[in-house]
Amino acid sequence: METPEIQPWLFQIEPYPGESLSHFLGRFRRANELTPTGLGKMAGLGGAIARWEKFRFNPPPSREELEALAVVVGVEGDRLVEMLPSAGVGMKLEPIRLCGACYAESPCHRIEWQFKTTEGCDRHSLRLLSECPNCKARFKIPALWVDGWCQRCFMTFPEMVKHQKAVD
Numbered sequence: 001m002e003t004p005e006i007q008p009w010l011f012q013i014e015p016y017p018g019e020s021l022s023h024f025l026g027r028f029r030r031a032n033e034l035t036p037t038g039l040g041k042m043a044g045l046g047g048a049i050a051r052w053e054k055f056r057f058n059p060p061p062s063r064e065e066l067e068a069l070a071v072v073v074g075v076e077g078d079r080l081v082e083m084l085p086s087a088g089v090g091m092k093l094e095p096i097r098l099c100g101a102c103y104a105e106s107p108c109h110r111i112e113w114q115f116k117t118t119e120g121c122d123r124h125s126l127r128l129l130s131e132c133p134n135c136k137a138r139f140k141i142p143a144l145w146v147d148g149w150c151q152r153c154f155m156t157f158p159e160m161v162k163h164q165k166a167v168d
């Protein structure tokens, strides 16, 4: 495959440990004022970006697609693979889930929260939230998490920790 050229005019951003592809792509697009379509065009991926931001990985991103994206976002292809579910892991497309304690430490959506097998946060021994505990609004897709608060009542994600139940 032909190697696309590095595009030095783009702002690069550092991924957070465990960050989901959706959250990372949203941050990258905002830093560069790109729409999902615009980024898809730049990477030669058509409508894939919008699908991936919704965790629609069927069919899963190919290695070629990830390498093409890697060049544009300035992150290694292997690092992008870490933002995806491992092969064979079932994904919950919705609801989007959150551990507020994790978010307080590292402001990102973690890919493992959407695994079907994930019951709670191992790090904090807390159940995950699947809606705002204050107003019951569902969380937006992580690509749209700009401010780290509920889009309806503005309760911040770190504040939601006190509503998370312990894993029993």
Ligand SMILES: [Zn+2]
Pocket (backbone or CB within 6 Å): 099, 100, 101, 102, 103, 121, 122, 123, 124, 125, 126
């Ligand atoms: Zn946590």
Ligand SMILES: [Zn+2]
Pocket (backbone or CB within 6 Å): 132, 133, 134, 135, 136, 137, 150, 151, 152, 153, 154, 155
């Ligand atoms: Zn709310």
